[in-house]
Amino acid sequence: MYQNILVINLMHIGDLMLVTPVLRTLRANYPAARLTLLADKKLADLVQYNPHIDECLLIDKKGADDRLPAFLRFIGKVRAKKFDLVINLHRNERASALAAFSGAKRIVCYAKPGFSLFFDMVLPNKKAVMHQIHSHFEVLIKACGVTKIDDGGLEMELPPGADKEAARLWAENFPAGQRVVAFNIGASWPTKRWLSEYFAQCADALADRGYGIAFFGGPMDEALVAECRGQMKRGDSDAVRVFTGKISLGVLAAMLKRCVLFLTTDSGPMHVGVAMNVPIVTMFGASPVPGFYPYDARDVLIKTPEPCHPCGIHICPKKGDDHLGCMKHIPPAVVMEHVDRLLAAYEDQVGHLPRVYGQYQCRIVEL
Numbered sequence: 001m002y003q004n005i006l007v008i009n010l011m012h013i014g015d016l017m018l019v020t021p022v023l024r025t026l027r028a029n030y031p032a033a034r035l036t037l038l039a040d041k042k043l044a045d046l047v048q049y050n051p052h053i054d055e056c057l058l059i060d061k062k063g064a065d066d067r068l069p070a071f072l073r074f075i076g077k078v079r080a081k082k083f084d085l086v087i088n089l090h091r092n093e094r095a096s097a098l099a100a101f102s103g104a105k106r107i108v109c110y111a112k113p114g115f116s117l118f119f120d121m122v123l124p125n126k127k128a129v130m131h132q133i134h135s136h137f138e139v140l141i142k143a144c145g146v147t148k149i150d151d152g153g154l155e156m157e158l159p160p161g162a163d164k165e166a167a168r169l170w171a172e173n174f175p176a177g178q179r180v181v182a183f184n185i186g187a188s189w190p191t192k193r194w195l196s197e198y199f200a201q202c203a204d205a206l207a208d209r210g211y212g213i214a215f216f217g218g219p220m221d222e223a224l225v226a227e228c229r230g231q232m233k234r235g236d237s238d239a240v241r242v243f244t245g246k247i248s249l250g251v252l253a254a255m256l257k258r259c260v261l262f263l264t265t266d267s268g269p270m271h272v273g274v275a276m277n278v279p280i281v282t283m284f285g286a287s288p289v290p291g292f293y294p295y296d297a298r299d300v301l302i303k304t305p306e307p308c309h310p311c312g313i314h315i316c317p318k319k320g321d322d323h324l325g326c327m328k329h330i331p332p333a334v335v336m337e338h339v340d341r342l343l344a345a346y347e348d349q350v351g352h353l354p355r356v357y358g359q360y361q362c363r364i365v366e367l
Helices: 013-017 021-031 041-047 068-080 093-100 132-144 162-173 194-208 219-231 249-257 268-276 332-349
Strands: 004-008 034-039 055-059 087-090 106-109 180-184 212-215 239-243 261-266 279-285 300-303 363-366
Touching: 004 021, 004 093, 013 041, 013 239, 013 268, 021 034, 021 132, 034 300, 034 332, 041 249, 055 268, 068 093, 087 132, 087 194, 087 363, 106 132, 132 239, 162 194, 162 249, 180 194, 194 219, 194 261, 194 332, 212 219, 219 239, 249 268, 261 268, 268 332, 300 332
Parallel strands: 004 034, 004 087, 034 055, 087 106, 180 212, 180 261, 212 239, 261 279, 279 300, 300 363
Antiparallel strands: none
């Protein structure tokens, strides 16, 4: 039916990773179609080499394509592709405009009011009540004629050279045979961040047992990591290595797959870790658990029964002990119980863990 399909997602790391099952499912339903993904240029490493797409169309949304004249020229590039079907998976003004003015024969999915007038079908994003991936699948069924869901979980093909660079960094920073636990302590919102002193306690406990500690994250996380190391007893030891703000997304993925476990906030790197098949323990605060839990059955998500959860806000308005209660009330001892359980089950299989098709509901621990 459709011969030329465009999928739009201009969101952040995690949101883009959650689009990868959509690409696989579209390929399964339309094997002869040309399939293009439109994404943020700075996130190209995540999807540019996805085996299910024919082209990755990249927009420099915070750079060269940010001003209106450049944005209009980019719309012209999209229109020149003459798409049969455009699926917009990012409900904001920029993505909605790109879809609305794409010139496609059929335009569907999430849209801002106003732009929705140009859509053939607008559907709600149900990420508050079901996993974001399942909401996307519902769109494909209702609006795109999809009859078969091929859910292979989160997928990422490493960019050329990423694995080689990761191997070089690994050899330079960790002794041969050392088992390394990855840490990602940053998140886009303060209400998604577990306390840095709690991360410090976990890192010390693991370092005392001989594990290497690898801190990851972007440049915006450098101060957080420095604060966390300052709270550690062993922050300056050779067991602790900091890659925060120093490596590309492709190299991050290649290094994560060498780690025995990933201790992380609800963040983009968490979803990259899922794609790299590394066991995960994560602590959830502001985000709705049904919409964004790590999409793998072996992973563990820990939360507290705060009455305000999930608030979906960036800054916690509460005071005193209730301030960031959703994060503050998850003690390190409980987290380490689940870290130890996953290490006992999987650390001997690092790099060789089997991916179980269809097994994506993580374990949710509510304290």
